[in-house]
Structure formats: structure tokens, C-alpha cells
Amino acid sequence: MLTALLLTTALAAGVTGAWSPCGLSLVETLAPDGFARRLRTSLAACATFAIGAVAGGAITYGGLALVGAALGAAGSAALGAAAVVAAAAAAAEARGLRIAPQIRHQVPEAWRRVLAVPVAAAGYGVLLGLGFTTFVLSFAVWALAGASIAVGDPATGLAIGLAFGAGRALPVISLAPFAGSDRGGAITAAMCERPAILLALRRIDAIALAACAIALGTA
């Protein structure tokens, strides 16, 4: 149950990350009328981006779970602390508070100019999947880090990372091939112009985090 909740939270947190400056930039970068220039290149770039994102997620959360295992976490104290962090994050998400601490870094824009687009996309995917190298759009990213350490199970950490990476990749690869069309442009514009969409996603993160907090606290 706990694992399923953590995976759901990770997926939701990843999707929320699409609203970051990097996520929005990548939709246009991978678009056929963007830097990819052709649909075939766009699709290849979307594939490498997705692979990179899940790999990045696996590195971060799998690594953190390894650290937790090495430190001998997974005790009731660690799980309790992770539950408190998740509950606090849920409250902050529900209120739509500004993310803190924020990581004010972006993926290097120059990569798309100097590398083949699929190669650059793979690198961008890794950086976005890592979660902590670019702007963070949900407190769940931080809470999941604590949960990964507290659970101390590398397999669970790996699964969280894969779900997070998949969440980060999903909006980008869904929108990029159609970004140049009217409908794609309208969706991207709605993402930018309608704050209610992001707020709704953050509320979903909050619900998932609250459920995680309960599960962690009772594990």
C-alpha cells in the first residue's frame, strides 16, 4: 500500500514539474517545428528524453534509498520523520505555497544548439529526472526524498524514481509532437495562462502526500 502511494505521488509530482521553465522550454525544443525540425527527429528526441528522465529519477531516488539502507534507516523514527515531512508538504501543496527551498537552475539551453537534438534531449531528460538540478514545482519532490531515505529499500526507491521520471517525461512527450498545431499551442498556452490548472495538480499532489503521510506514520 505504502509503495503504491509513493509511486502515485512520484508520478503526480513529476507531471507537476512540467510547469517549470525547463519543462515548458522542452515542449518547444522537441517539437517538430522547434529545434527538432522534423517529426522523425521529434519522436526520437521524445524517446531519448523519456529514457533520460526515468534514468535520472532512478539515480536520485534509488540512490537516496541506497543511502537510507546504508545508514540503517527504515526504523519507526525515520518513518515517523518522513511522515511529518510528507504531511507538512501536503499542507503546503494544498495551500499552493511558493516552493522553498527552490533550486533556481535550468538545463543548459546551449545543448540543443551544439548537440544532436535526440542526444541533447537525453541529457535534458536526465537533468529533469534527477529532480534537484532544476526548478522544483512541488513540495512532493522534497518529501519523496525523505521518504526514500526513510524507507531504506533500494527497490522501492528505484520504483519511486522510475515513476517520477515517467511523470516528468509524460507531459513533454505528449505535447511536443503537436506543439506546432493549433490544439498543441492552445494547450501550452493554457498551461501558461491558467494558474488554476497548476493549482489543481498541486492539490492532487497534496492528497497523495497526505495519504503517504498516513501510510508512513502507520507503517
Added chain:
Amino acid sequence: MDLATSAWLALAAILLAAAALKAADRTGTAVALAAYGVPGRFALQAVGALVAVEAALAAGLAGGVAGAPYAAAGVLGGFLVAQVVALAQGSAGAPCGCFGAGGRLSRVTAGRTALLACACAALPLAGGGPRVPLVLTAAVAAAVVVLAAGRRSAPRGALEIDGEGPAVGEPSTLAAWFDGEREYESDSRGRPPRRADRGHVRLALFTSPGCALCKRVAPAADGLERVAVRRFDEVEDTEAWAAARVPGAPFAVALDGDGLVLAKGTVNDARQLDSIVAAARGRRRGTSRRAFLGRAGGVAATAVGAGMVGAVIRPGDAEAYHFCGHIYTTDGCPHPTGLPRIDRRGLPLRARDGRQVDDLGRLIDRFGRPVGEDGLVLTDLDGRPLPAAPRTPVCTLTGASTGIRVRTDGAWYRCCDGRVRKLVDCCSPNRTRINGDRALRGYCYDKRKVFCVMYFQSSVPC
């Protein structure tokens, strides 16, 4: 986690931070090594070696390697000896190079190094280290250093580009705003400029409403000693902006008492503002420091100890630092209301509130009719609605007015003033930008280059 494990990890974190900060500011650290007698031609290699050693020690400590504390103590002991020798040679106050280039060499820094060396040597007495796989700690350390090295730090000097702002060495009409009666007029914020005497540098600071960097730079300008500061707002002091050919805010121009331009440039922080004043004072004294720096091709130079910095930075470096993108270094596209804010279709919006405007800069309603601030349709003297004017994409209008082929190409999103902003390039095959400078590729595709820039403001917080 027990106390001993925490101590091992804490010292590992300190060493990793030192390595990362050195990697992030390699130039500054290389300059700092001069205080320790490292020849300039070896300085960058020495920085690389230091980063590698510190990162390796951090990985070893975090991995609980038995010999790592002693190795760390030995290395830190070596640093301590170097610092003591440098202090004995009178280098107190020079950049320390301990954690990047930020701190200054002093007895306190030497004491801190000694304390860290002792702490490392005593670690095995506290207990065994953490049992984290060494391959994992090494991977984390390497990742941190690589990410830090890839981060482009803020240039220490202002950005000076030929053709942007008044020409250095030439008299400027800006002096009129400082001279005579005007010198005592209130500035656009209602504050009187401080009086200048002949020995003072006069600093014209160009700011813009909604410019977050300006809010950071303005207080720093007010705190400058022996400098007469006059602030020029983009909206309220358009005449001065036009006279100085200012490319964007925040921009500073330093003048002498006769109105001669001593230095100029785009500034982002107090340090860069200092560099303008320092360059102006150096030039007034007839020194050739700025000329030397100019010839040096834009290498970010740092004067050891004095805290004064070079003033010539490559445009690429500055663009990396200018957080809101290159709008401060490349002119915005001509826009009916000033700042080149557009909607998602590239049509003009008024910058300060995002309301739609036509090609004449008039507010319009959803039917394209010109309206006033209150939203009511504008009428002529007979009460008839004023005719609607066209509303053209800003990039297209730029091409039409300049007679060149343009098209909107790529974009990139950045975080500006707490909101995600999309920076959009208006591109052309031209080799020059709209202000006559050499064009850069920017976000343009194929072989096009940036002619001018626009932006689309989102409502996404960041």
C-alpha cells in the same frame, strides 16, 4: 545515525562544498592562488587538482574509508602551512581561495583550516565511518562537482558593448541632467540627486518599472561614496534614455565633472556597479587598466586584495547571468508601448498590465476598438467611436518597418520576477542585430540570427 557517523558526513560535506565552490568559480580561485605564490600559467591546473583532491577526500570520508581522515588532515595541514606562509608575507586580505574565491585570507581562515585538520585527524577516535558504498559516494561527489563546474557564475564586471549607451571618452548630454538647476531637481522617485563636485564621479543609473534587478542595484547606487547618483526611469525619463541610447535596464553611465563618459555598462548587482565606478576613477586618473582589460579580450579579471574588478565581459557570459534572458543585452523589438511584451500569437500587449494594444499603442477591447484606461470606447469630438487600427505581430511589424525578412523562431522559458517568462527571438538572416551589433544565434533555427527579442509573460509562479 550516531554521532560519529554524523561527524564523518559533516566533514565530507564541508570538503565537497569546498570542491564544488572552487569548481564553480575556477577563474576566481585561480586568481586567489596567486597569494600563495602559484604562477599564473599553472593556476588553472592547480585549481583542477585541488577540486579533484577535495572531492576524492569527501567521497572517502562519506564512504567511511579508514585512511580518508588522515589523508584529509594531511591535505588540510598543507593548506594551513600555505596560509600561514602567505600571512607572514603580508598577504592578509587577499582572496583566500578556501571556498571558491569569496573569503579573504586572515588569521581566522587559518584557524578554521587548523580546526578542520584537527577534526579530520580525530575522526577515527570518535568511531567508524558510515558504511555507504564508495562507488555511490564517489558518484555523488563527481556529480556535484560536475554540476557546480557547469554553473556559470555572475561576471564581476559590468557588461560594456560598443554601440550600447553613450561612447566612452566622448562628452554626453546626460551631463545636462546633473548640471545647473537640473542637478537639484528631484529624480523620478522624488528624491534629489546628491550634489556632485568636480572631483566626484557622476553616475547615471537607468532603471525600469518591474525590473527586479533594478530594485537590487538601486540601493547599492545610493550607497556609493563620493559619487553623485541620478536615477532615470524608463517611463518617466524617456528623453534621457533616448539621449544615452540605453539598451535596457539596469544600465549605468559614469561621467566626470565635465560630462565626459568615463565608463558604462549593463549592471546586475552592487559588485558590477562598483566596477563601473572603479573603471571611471581609474580612467580619470589616466590609468590604462580598463584599456588593458579590453585588450585582454573580456577575460574576467580580478584585482587581488583591492576588491576592484574588471569591467569588460563577453556578451555570452553576461547573457548567462542576466537571469531574465538577453533582453538586457539585445534590444527589444520596436513595440508600440515600449517593452516588447507579446501574447502567445506574438501580438503586442502593454508591458505593465498585459492589456491588449493596437499598432498605435492604444488600449483596445476584444473587438479591436480603441478604449481608454477605464475600458470605455474612445470617441471623437462628435461622440463617434475612433476607428480601429491594425494589430500586427511585433516581429512582423519590425520586419515591415526595417525592410528586412524576419520570422519568429525559437524560445526559451526563464524565471523572471517570480513568474515564468517565455523569451522569444525575432530572427533574420541579417548579420547584425537591430542595434547594429553583431547578431548572435540565440534561439533562432537554421542559419537565422537574433534581430530583436520579445517576451511572453505567463502566470506560472517560480
